[in-house]
Amino acid sequence: MLNNILLLSVLTVTSFPSKTDSRKTSKDICKNRCSCEEKENALNINCENKGFTTVSHFQPPQNKISQLFLNGNFLTKISPNEFLNYGNVTSLHLGNNGLQEIKTGAFNGLKNLKRLHLNNNNLEIIREDTFSGLESLEYLQADYNYISAIEAGAFNKLNKLKVLILNDNLLLSLPNNIFRFVMLTHLDLRGNRLKMLPFAGVLEHIGGIMEIQLEENPWNCTCDLIPLKAWLDTISVFVGDIVCETPFRLHGKDVTQLIKQDLCPRRNPGDANHRAMQPPSDSQYQGPSPTLRPRVTPTRAPKASRPPKIRYRPTPRVTSSRDKHVFGPIMVYQTRSPVPMTCPSVCVCTSQNPDSGLNINCQERKLQNISELQPKPSYPKKLHLTGNYLQTIYRTDLTEYSSLELLHLGNNRIAIIQDGAFENLTSLRRLYLNGNYIESLSQSLFAGLQSLQYLYLEYNIIKEILPHTFNSLHNLQLLFLNNNLLRSLPDNVFGDTMLTRLNLRNNHFSHLPVRGVLDQLSAFIQIDLQENPWDCTCDIVELKNWMELSSTSVVVNEITCDSPSKHAGRLLRSLRNDAICPETDEVPVTKPRLP
Ligand SMILES: *[C@@H]1O[C@H](CO)[C@@H](O)[C@H](O)[C@H]1NC(C)=O
Ligand SMILES: *[C@@H]1O[C@H](CO)[C@@H](O)[C@H](O)[C@H]1NC(C)=O
Ligand SMILES: *[C@@H]1O[C@H](CO)[C@@H](O)[C@H](O)[C@H]1NC(C)=O
């Protein structure tokens, strides 16, 4: 009996471990949940798709330099000290976890971490303290998130950071001095919402860059872009295509092909117009250094009047016909040798690395039919068909494009999309159909697009959306329907999506039901309802209540009443319910759906 009591008290003591022996009581991750293997003096801890929501109760084998693979789990939030036991992990893979939040101190203890992969998650912001403690970090990958903001100082303590991969996010701009304390060699900002990059505070700090990717941003080619263009002229590294989105007169033009005068016309326009597409002068071209790639510059004929210059640089400029076989520049991170590729003859193809597939640029080639693209490209990943004359997307057009992740069909004349045309594009994440003549949307249009996250349909003439149109888009997060002719939406139209951004600006909505439409949206939605002819009568009270009960981030931009005339021009927010609807005081209240 006494023995038993003694044993019990021993157990009681050991079940409250002190901080120092918490490690001894935590379970060895290799013996419990994951498979581990020794490879080239490091231990690979494979915990992919194992249903983890936390790993803090486990610990890896001591004294071993490790790589920890945690992709495809359910780590939606990383709590402080989550990785305290993982001090010898040098590479941490957290992709595909639905990760939304990284708490302050989440990476405490990872002082040997060199590579951090956060790709394909739901992150929206990088805070000043998000990466605190990662003093050895060299490589940070956060592509395919929803990052729209980076706080100033976020990278200040990452003094060893060399590679920063942020493509396919929602960045509108970069904060001042963001790279002041880092010496980046590689920076990927493709597929964001950047309109310009200033020299002061941004470009001035990345002079040592070996590769910078800026494609697929909506560059605003005005005077403000001159610093970027001038900076591009001083570097001799691969940048990718920088194509103007705005203003209209420069839409689709490559910035490196423009002159200062195009970007920033003088008041007196008389002397400038005919020079619109004149390429930069030879003196602006810096020959490639032996270790760096030249920037891709299309061929240009020398002006007849100008005597040919004697070239003393041995390396010829890369011409557009050779561009079709350009291989990716991130050689440092490439383990396999490039494989040959096929590119449609009218297009220019590039590739980041052999595994990532082809980026095919066929913008403004006067194409009338996708079937004109011959020969068919090998392993296409991104297909840009912006600014052509496409009218119909035939069912068979995309049969051999099932590997596509991005399809840009913006600014064509598309009025007809045959049923099932996209049905095998199961990897497609971004689809641009903006600036076409689409009138109606139905379920068969988007069938099969199970990976689609971003759908751009703005600037069409969409009058109606039929029931179930977005039903198969279970991963849809962003939907732009602004600048169309919509008056109503069918019941439950967003019920199967995961929308966090919805743009309904500039349509013909006078009223939008909450029940069955807005209450299907998550509490995290950002929705733009501006520039619609809102009718501020009894029916709108439900919408007003919904807005007021939603968190502050829910409705972006104001709702302005159009009718009745006594409220015209007034903000819905500023009106009292009894002023809008004197007859009733009982209006149903519906809260936003919680995730
Ligand atoms: C890391 O490994 C070293 C020896 O290689 C060992 O001394 C140290 O305790 C380990 N640290 C952690 C946190 O596991
Ligand atoms: C582009 O820049 C100009 C000048 O700064 C500005 O007036 C215009 O609104 C910008 N356009 C867009 C689409 O941001
Ligand atoms: C475009 O392609 C479709 C099918 O691929 C074909 O039926 C049609 O005749 C083509 N149209 C033109 C104008 O070439």
Ligand SMILES: *[C@@H]1O[C@H](CO)[C@@H](O)[C@H](O)[C@H]1NC(C)=O
């Ligand atoms: C999609 O794939 C299926 C099976 O391979 C095939 O039968 C069908 O014709 C394809 N559809 C399109 C539009 O390419």
